[in-house]
Amino acid sequence: MALDFLRALFGPKIRLPIDRVSRAPGSAKKAAKAEIDAMQAALDRLGALDGIADIATTKKAPKGTEAAFRDFLTHFDAYLEIVAKKMNLDGALRPGTPEGRDLCNVAPFGVTALESLVIFRTIRLWRDFPDVAQRLASAGEQLFKDIQALHDGPNPEQIKMTSTAVMQGRLDNARRMVPCPFLDGERGRCRIWEIRPLVCRGHFVTGDRAQALPTHENYLKLPVKNLRLPLAQQVALVQLEKRLVLQMTPFLYANILVLLQLAEGQTIPEVGEPPARFGAGGIIMPKANRNNPSAKKFQKKGKKH
Numbered sequence: 001m002a003l004d005f006l007r008a009l010f011g012p013k014i015r016l017p018i019d020r021v022s023r024a025p026g027s028a029k030k031a032a033k034a035e036i037d038a039m040q041a042a043l044d045r046l047g048a049l050d051g052i053a054d055i056a057t058t059k060k061a062p063k064g065t066e067a068a069f070r071d072f073l074t075h076f077d078a079y080l081e082i083v084a085k086k087m088n089l090d091g092a093l094r095p096g097t098p099e100g101r102d103l104c105n106v107a108p109f110g111v112t113a114l115e116s117l118v119i120f121r122t123i124r125l126w127r128d129f130p131d132v133a134q135r136l137a138s139a140g141e142q143l144f145k146d147i148q149a150l151h152d153g154p155n156p157e158q159i160k161m162t163s164t165a166v167m168q169g170r171l172d173n174a175r176r177m178v179p180c181p182f183l184d185g186e187r188g189r190c191r192i193w194e195i196r197p198l199v200c201r202g203h204f205v206t207g208d209r210a211q212a213l214p215t216h217e218n219y220l221k222l223p224v225k226n227l228r229l230p231l232a233q234q235v236a237l238v239q240l241e242k243r244l245v246l247q248m249t250p251f252l253y254a255n256i257l258v259l260l261q262l263a264e265g266q267t268i269p270e271v272g273e274p275p276a277r278f279g280a281g282g283i284i285m286p287k288a289n290r291n292n293p294s295a296k297k298f299q300k301k302g303k304k305h
Contacts, residue, residue, distance in 0.1 A: 096190025
């Protein structure tokens with residue numbers, strides 16, 4: 001135990017470029033005060049929703065959950081735009097864009113329950129969700145294998161998220177160059193762009209594109225700026241995380257599968273939403289087109305004439 005403590009205290013630290021948090025200048029925060037206040041207002045609305053702490057038992061989200069969170073994301077994007085401009089980050093590579101698609105080889109880490117919930121609710125309705133789910137399961141399994149291979153503790157299921165095993169394992173996994181399952185391989189764009197994780201939204205790469213490849217020899221020294229939520233909003237989001245009691249991990253891929261299991265293969269609707277219809281293989285059924293000329297109601301009308 002003493003050796004483990006000394007190794008953790010004085011051993012080499014591995015930090016992926018996306019983990020190096022940058023401090024936003026005070027002038028930028030002052031300029032973005034309206035957006036910061038709007039983010040806090042959205043989080044307050046979420047926290048006040050009746051039943052927000054009961055999702056794990058009711059398997060339903062309160063009405064307005066997704067709308068409030070998307071509003072929060074809108075103001076976070078506006079906050080990022082103001083701060084990025086103050087920090088001269090125009091032209092930086094961004095994950096989920098054709099220019100920054102190489103950044104999507106790093107699996108999203110540090111993703112909250114609310115982010116995972118909104119992403120799950122969206123992608124569960126995709127026609128190709130079964131295929132996406134298989135890729136998520138495969139990617140998540142490989143990521144945990146890469147981490148557990150470096151863990152020397154007695155229990156492979158109990159690994160500290162700040163341990164060298166997690167950090168090196170994530171790096172080894174990124175070097176496999178397997179893109180995020182949410183990246184459209186043909187277009188090079190993120191399919192969940194509007195609801196992508198906060199860590200992806202705030203990742204600005206100012207270095208050379210070639211160095212952004214995890215296999216590059218100087219990848220760990222890649223020049224980046226990683227913008228996070230202001231402290232007060234971070235605290236508010238963490239408090240919401242605790243109240244949801246969804247037993248999420250910091251790993252997005254695993255979280256989607258946890259929610260899928262919670263929903264018993266279905267989706268997690270908001271209160272008052274009509275139930276989604278799923279067909280064979282868990283594929284979402286298309287909504288009936290009531291204006292289709294071949295529909296029975298039109299055929300009956302034709303016979304009368």
